[in-house]
Amino acid sequence: MIWTPDADQPPPPDTGGKRGRKPAPISQAAGLSHRAWLEPVRSFLFSSGLTLNDLVDRSGYSKTRISELLRGNGYYPAWEITFSVIRALGLPVQPMRRLWTAAAREARKEPGWIEHCIQQVALEPEHPPVAHQAFTEALHTPYSDYARAFLLTDHRARWVVAETFDLLWLCWSEAGTSEDIRRYAWRLLRSRVMARADRHHDGHPDLRPAVFSTAEVRDSTPGHFIILTELVDLFDAIGRLPHDQMDVAVLRYLCGMHPDDMPDVLGLSPAICHAVDHHARAALEDLLRPYSPRE
Numbered sequence: 001m002i003w004t005p006d007a008d009q010p011p012p013p014d015t016g017g018k019r020g021r022k023p024a025p026i027s028q029a030a031g032l033s034h035r036a037w038l039e040p041v042r043s044f045l046f047s048s049g050l051t052l053n054d055l056v057d058r059s060g061y062s063k064t065r066i067s068e069l070l071r072g073n074g075y076y077p078a079w080e081i082t083f084s085v086i087r088a089l090g091l092p093v094q095p096m097r098r099l100w101t102a103a104a105r106e107a108r109k110e111p112g113w114i115e116h117c118i119q120q121v122a123l124e125p126e127h128p129p130v131a132h133q134a135f136t137e138a139l140h141t142p143y144s145d146y147a148r149a150f151l152l153t154d155h156r157a158r159w160v161v162a163e164t165f166d167l168l169w170l171c172w173s174e175a176g177t178s179e180d181i182r183r184y185a186w187r188l189l190r191s192r193v194m195a196r197a198d199r200h201h202d203g204h205p206d207l208r209p210a211v212f213s214t215a216e217v218r219d220s221t222p223g224h225f226i227i228l229t230e231l232v233d234l235f236d237a238i239g240r241l242p243h244d245q246m247d248v249a250v251l252r253y254l255c256g257m258h259p260d261d262m263p264d265v266l267g268l269s270p271a272i273c274h275a276v277d278h279h280a281r282a283a284l285e286d287l288l289r290p291y292s293p294r295e
Helices: 032-048 052-059 063-071 079-088 093-106 111-119 130-151 154-170 172-176 181-196 208-213 225-238 243-254 259-266 270-291
Strands: none
Touching: 032 063, 032 093, 032 154, 032 181, 052 063, 052 079, 063 079, 079 093, 079 111, 093 111, 093 154, 130 154, 130 181, 130 243, 130 259, 154 172, 154 181, 172 181, 181 243, 181 259, 208 225, 225 243, 225 270, 243 259, 243 270, 259 270
């Protein structure tokens, strides 16, 4: 059966505050990429006021099938049923299809199965909002630098940044009503990076491997172990800072970003960003003090 999107399909109706019952928790078996798109879809469903029965009526699929999709339970869902649900919720299709495809690969679905699923749904051309496009173009480089500091390779960094921008498009209407869209997007990026970052046993992100990609190490001559040790200690301490302080320290000391550019990237005012930077430097001094040679 070939599904053709109805470009004139209206968004979910205003139910006057009525909300559908919140779906059961997402299955622990759902992977990171699967959860990435499933969480906002569930959130949209809950806030729309639509019920499971409404989705059944709009999609043509059984309550059991849709319930399994919303819980991430059982087999990874085919694109046809996923498409039917997001269209019922009035969500954009293009970013969702990319997110669905990435999660299908994560679920070890064969390329042929993925391609066959996609071919069953005929899509109309769809473009991101102009503001979203301008936003992604302006922030692609700093977002990639931040992601690379934790994930180490260009490939992994590109994947997470692309995922972030697709999720931002998916949630663009919600992001637009937030207090600061830059802050909304930054928190989204951080959550996707942290979901994949290596961690210590205590849960803090482990930034020590990033030492070996820094210019100081690449350009040093053999035998400069003092530089290496100092950097390992510094990077490890940065990973133990509170979120905002860690973000500022990573952008400034690992990515080499000028302090004046950080407020626009982080979605913070210059005054707050300066204060966070000041507190981060003080916290790093405290964290590194045990490693300093005794006088």
